[in-house]
Amino acid sequence: MPSNDSLARASGNVKWWKNANIFQIWPASYKDSNGDGIGDIQGIISTLDYIKALGVNTIWISPMYDSPQIDMGYDISDYESVYPPYGTLDDMDQLIKGCHDRGMKLLLDLVINHTSDQHKWFQESRSSKTNPKRDWYIWRPAKYDADGNRQPPNNWMSCFSECAWTWDEHTQEYYLHLFCVEQPDLNWTNEECRREIYRSAMEFWLEKGVDGFRVDTVNMYSKPMDFPDAPIVDPLSKYQPAGTLYCNGPEMHKYLREMAAILARYDAMTVGELPLTPNTKDVLDYVSLKDPQLSMVFQFDLVDIGRGPVDMMKLTGYKLSALKAIINKWQTFIEGNDGWTTVFSENHDQGRSVSRFASDAPEHATNSAKLLAMLNTTLTGTMFIYQGQEIGMTNVPKDWPIEEYLDVGSINYMKLIKEKLEATGASEEEKAKAVHEALLNINAVGRDNARTPVQWDSSPHAGFTTGKPWMRVNDNYKKINAAAQINDPDSVLSFWKRMIGLRTKHSSLFTFGSFHLLEPENEQTFSYVKKSAEGDEKALVVLNFTDQAQEFKLPTEDGANWSLLQGTQPVEDPTSAPLKAYEGRVFVNFGARD
Structure with missing residues (x-):
């Protein structure tokens, strides 16, 4: 159930x-x-x-x-x-x-x-250490190595493959930017x-x-x-x-x-x-x-x-x-x-x-x-x-x-x-x-x-x-x-229009239904069963993720009366015809009960 x-x-x-x-x-x-x-x-x-x-x-x-x-x-x-x-x-x-x-x-x-470094908040923040908005961004003093060379506060890399700190000559401190130099991080600890x-x-x-x-x-x-x-x-x-x-x-x-x-x-x-x-x-x-x-x-x-x-x-x-x-x-x-x-x-x-x-x-x-x-x-x-x-x-x-x-x-x-x-x-x-x-x-x-x-x-x-x-x-x-x-x-x-229409029509099955993976180790096809929350609808989805045909036979052991709802390619007998390269089929069983 x-x-x-x-x-x-x-x-x-x-x-x-x-x-x-x-x-x-x-x-x-x-x-x-x-x-x-x-x-x-x-x-x-x-x-x-x-x-x-x-x-x-x-x-x-x-x-x-x-x-x-x-x-x-x-x-x-x-x-x-x-x-x-x-x-x-x-x-x-x-x-x-x-x-x-x-x-x-x-x-x-x-x-x-x-924000951008051009935002008025940051412009104020970098104007002086005593500006009321100084603490709206993350500023830290430099560290110095054994030779007296200035270094950033830590070794963080930004998400764009550069140092996450930039030195500001005007106020003589570093500011943090997890992204570009021009994207200073806001200080969320400031209420x-x-x-x-x-x-x-x-x-x-x-x-x-x-x-x-x-x-x-x-x-x-x-x-x-x-x-x-x-x-x-x-x-x-x-x-x-x-x-x-x-x-x-x-x-x-x-x-x-x-x-x-x-x-x-x-x-x-x-x-x-x-x-x-x-x-x-x-x-x-x-x-x-x-x-x-x-x-x-x-x-x-x-x-x-x-x-x-x-x-x-x-x-x-x-x-x-x-x-x-x-x-x-x-x-x-x-x-x-x-x-x-x-x-x-x-x-x-x-x-x-x-x-x-x-x-x-x-x-x-x-x-x-x-x-x-x-x-x-x-x-x-x-x-x-x-x-x-x-x-x-x-x-x-x-x-x-x-x-x-x-x-x-x-x-x-x-x-x-x-x-x-x-x-x-x-x-x-x-x-x-x-x-x-x-x-x-x-x-x-x-x-x-x-x-x-x-x-x-x-x-x-x-x-x-x-x-x-x-x-x-x-x-x-x-x-x-x-x-x-x-x-x-x-x-x-x-095809997208048809599939979105089916998703909307059968939202209990597709949008809200439970997901059950089949054959997790199969490296050619991806198959799963969806069950509606009420249990009266089921769907079997089979997808061939290769450029070669794959053998397929519609499973019958659970007694489900499957019918084809939608396929990605035309096929004479969807219940047993091999899946063509990059072909998918959705079968449904309406009226099923757990």
Whole structure:
């Protein structure tokens, strides 16, 4: 029998965000309305009917606030203004209304671990040691080595492969930045600072009608204020990764409870970006309804699979069984409790899922995209789709030179690789080989893959803009674009629409149902059973993750009367025909009882 908790998820006090299917937009690359080569809010407004037709009911927009754009808007200079190339506050009001008029909700990105160094708060903070806002950021005096050379307060590396501390000549102290030099970290131990963050970054927009936030780096606000050195895991680097020290600090839950109290007044949701939190019990501490903090979180085990534990750009490979184990872990961790989970395989920080988890070879790309759509739409939790995923956009071509990559993370990574090669005295041949390998790694998992302009049609610049796009369009836009797919019933776009429609129609089964993994050690196919909370619906999902046909016979030992609900490819006898390369099938048994 289903647990009381699973029944409550489906039929009890269901929060609106549990039934949300969320479409993420990266503003710069989505749709340009005025020909300046940069996506904008009016461009988003012009496609609201397209988004609505996809079947989603919520939109999440990545940072559109005023910003110097050192890190694509994650360096915010004013929470209460819009980056001028994107539009104005009036445009945002129109967008909020346009979403609500269509029965959709709107989420914004909440970036409050740090600001831009151009934010007025930081400008005041660095003006003098006695400024009232000095303590709104994290300042520390220098250390000195045995030779009297100035050193930073500790050995932490930033998330962008550089020292996490920068010396300020004017006030003769270092400030902390876990990301770019231009992104100083806020000091959350200062209560006055926290109150102003809540007012300016949250309440300002909640009063305008936004329905919640994706919360950036949600577990980094509480640092160990004695700032111990990080363990040395890379002897060749002066600075070391320190995420295990600054994530999930002692006051994190206190801060999130303060935020949750504000959000509750507006019935607003949050989804937190929660890195370096592998333990399910620790995650439940953030998302349990008994202690409201976050509605749900993004776990990164899936998108990080096959990446090095220290060098996250370095690919080490993975087996399908490992991917299954990760999905099983986060599908089942909410069983028997009041937590909630998310479903996603792409976002603005990841390589494209078709290229990452299946095949972007021309003969397999369409089927791979449908396979992954079937996986995403049949899993339990709130589902997130990233712009372009609905048409099967892929990673950029492998022959793009490093000059085409614009993301600060990729640029700094290549710089670090070259510095290490120089330090070790590598030969020219060794340097060339290492740089080539680094470029292949960037091509596979670099953030630029997700940030190329959306491919709307086959006209110049993929219909994204009438001007020169801020970033090169993927070369395959003439074959992969929305216009070519919108009226094609066999397209990736049409398949996503059908699967989202089935997910919505059978939400008790797919959104809320329990997950049961089959054949965990099978390295070719991924199969699982979903059971509705009431126990009267079952689904069997079978997915071939290889480029070869795989034998298949519909199981009958449990007495289930299976019928095909949806397949990714046409087949005469879905009960026994081999699974074609990258083929998926969903069978259902309605009326089943445990």
